[in-house]
Amino acid sequence: MDLTELSDIMESYLDDYNNQSKTQMHLVLFQFAIEHVSRIARVLKQDNGHALLIGIGGSGRQSLTKMSAFMAGYDLKQVITC
Numbered sequence: 001m002d003l004t005e006l007s008d009i010m011e012s013y014l015d016d017y018n019n020q021s022k023t024q025m026h027l028v029l030f031q032f033a034i035e036h037v038s039r040i041a042r043v044l045k046q047d048n049g050h051a052l053l054i055g056i057g058g059s060g061r062q063s064l065t066k067m068s069a070f071m072a073g074y075d076l077k078q079v080i081t082c
Helices: 003-020 031-045 061-072
Strands: none
Touching: 003 031, 003 061, 031 061
C-alpha cells in the first residue's frame, strides 16, 4: 500500500472520529504522523498489545493514540495524574 492510499484511509478514519466525537481533532496527517499511527494501531491490535510513547509535550502522542484506538474499535480510557 502506498502513502497516498494510506493517507486517504487515515483521513477517512479522522473524519469518522470527528463525526462521532464530542471533541474534534484537527490533525495534519503528514508522512511521519501516518507512520506513527500505523505503528501504534499495529501494536494495539496484537494480543496484550501495549506501548510506551515517549516524546516532548505537544508532539501528538495523545492525538495519535486516540486515532489508533478509534481505528482499532477500542474505547479509550485516560488516567489523569495530578
